[in-house]
Amino acid sequence: xxxxxxxxxxxxxxxxxxxxxxxxxxxxxxxxxxxxxxxxxxxxxxxxxxxxxxxxxxxxxxxxxxxxxxxxxxxxxxxxxxxxxxxxxxxxxxxxxxxxxxxxxxxxxxxxxxxxxxxxxxxxxxxxxxxxxxxxxxxxxxxxxxxxxxxxxxxxxxxxxxxxxxxxxxxxxxxxxxxxxxxxxxxxxxxxxxxxxxxxxxxxxx
Amino acid sequence: xxxxxxxxxxxxxxxxxxxxxxxxxxxxxxxxxxxxxxxxxxxxxxxxxxxxxxxxxxxxxxxxxxxxxxxxxxxxxxxxxxxxxxxxxxxxxxxxxxxxxxxxxxxxxxxxxxxxxxxxxxxxxxxxxxxxxxxxxxxxxxxxxxxxxxxxxxxxxxxxxxxxxxxxxxxxxxxxxxxxxxxxxxxxxx
Numbered sequence: 001x002x003x004x005x006x007x008x009x010x011x012x013x014x015x016x017x018x019x020x021x022x023x024x025x026x027x028x029x030x031x032x033x034x035x036x037x038x039x040x041x042x043x044x045x046x047x048x049x050x051x052x053x054x055x056x057x058x059x060x061x062x063x064x065x066x067x068x069x070x071x072x073x074x075x076x077x078x079x080x081x082x083x084x085x086x087x088x089x090x091x092x093x094x095x096x097x098x099x100x101x102x103x104x105x106x107x108x109x110x111x112x113x114x115x116x117x118x119x120x121x122x123x124x125x126x127x128x129x130x131x132x133x134x135x136x137x138x139x140x141x142x143x144x145x146x147x148x149x150x151x152x153x154x155x156x157x158x159x160x161x162x163x164x165x166x167x168x169x170x171x172x173x174x175x176x177x178x179x180x181x182x183x184x185x186x187x188x189x190x191x192x193x194x195x196x197x198x199x200x201x202x203x204x205x206x
Numbered sequence: 207x208x209x210x211x212x213x214x215x216x217x218x219x220x221x222x223x224x225x226x227x228x229x230x231x232x233x234x235x236x237x238x239x240x241x242x243x244x245x246x247x248x249x250x251x252x253x254x255x256x257x258x259x260x261x262x263x264x265x266x267x268x269x270x271x272x273x274x275x276x277x278x279x280x281x282x283x284x285x286x287x288x289x290x291x292x293x294x295x296x297x298x299x300x301x302x303x304x305x306x307x308x309x310x311x312x313x314x315x316x317x318x319x320x321x322x323x324x325x326x327x328x329x330x331x332x333x334x335x336x337x338x339x340x341x342x343x344x345x346x347x348x349x350x351x352x353x354x355x356x357x358x359x360x361x362x363x364x365x366x367x368x369x370x371x372x373x374x375x376x377x378x379x380x381x382x383x384x385x386x387x388x389x390x391x392x393x394x395x396x
Contacts, residue, residue: 019377050377050378050379051379121290121291121294122290122291123290124290124291124294125288125289125290125291125293127289127290135325142290146283148290148291148293148294149294150299152294
């Protein structure tokens with residue numbers, strides 16, 4: 001893979017970005033936590049019995065947190081556009097670079113459509129969504145017939161897809177960290193120095 | 207379609223002698239018919255809802271009420287309780303199971319005249335794929351010429367069904383086992 005090693009020399013020109021901006025890092029981990037939480041709650045709440053104390057509260061919190069997540073997503077994309085992201089590690093093969101890029105884009109898209117479909121379920125009858133009793137996100141009614149049912153179907157299957165892809169994403173990061181021992185995961189970490197130090201891979205990828 | 211209905215309406219009006227067994231189309235086009243239900247909420251109050259889409263015909267003879275007949279087909283997907291999330295739940299396999307059984311129907315088999323304009327309407331009700339005989343306590347509410355050249359007859363009926371009789375596991379508690387149905391039917395003579 002001499003070709004990749006050559007590329008790494010090109011990269012070290014005008015102080016390249018070696019890690020994600022701290023706001024991106026913060027949002028990444030916060031959203032990861034929130035997403036898995038929302039998935040767990042969503043999975044559990046749809047089977048609650050009518051007389052469960054959570055029957056009304058769980059969906060209320062699920063929706064409220066979901067709307068907050070949508071806002072976080074907007075901020076995160078804003079920060080990404082404004083502050084950029086580190087270039088792919090040169091030690092990664094073209095296929096790995098493309099696959100991880102596609103995974104990232106798909107994660108964002110899934111997240112976006114899960115939020116949209118969730119909104120469409122709850123607002124199909126013009127009702128707004130009460131976000132933590134802070135404010136009501138207005139509803140705009142039915143955009144297509146059987147909206148609540150169809151959006152519900154989409155919401156569910158996209159959520160399963162998102163979790164599957166997020167697990168793949170995490171496994172990929174762990175593989176880079178523990179097997180390839182490169183800086184992939186560190187760029188999304190807290191420590192400034194570790195990420196910069198390990199930009200050069202200690203091991204050539206197989 | 208509308209023209210066709212009108213044309214057939216006129217032709218029957220011209221030929222059919224009055225006061226004889228006549229066939230009627232339930233006026234769902236003009237929404238002068240309603241299939242409504244109510245079910246207890248927690249035992250404290252009522253939840254009302256309706257089916258928006260259905261169709262049907264009946265034949266009615268004032269002189270020979272016992273010979274009257276009605277058939278109705280209800281699109282269970284059209285359930286409407288004025289709350290999209292609840293309607294989604296009602297359509298799911300927990301209740302109406304509309305993906306499997308999108309239609310409910312009632313076909314009368316017998317009419318038992320009672321006092322005044324009252325009668326019992328007995329027939330087979332198919333709901334969630336289960337067919338059972340039910341009795342609807344019905345009454346004629348009126349009939350006569352309408353202002354637009356047609357002839358109309360109106361009826362109302364009440365009945366109740368138990369969810370468990372139709373293979374619906376009641377998850378709302380025993381107080382909500384019985385669903386009360388309220389029918390308002392206005393027919394336009396063919």
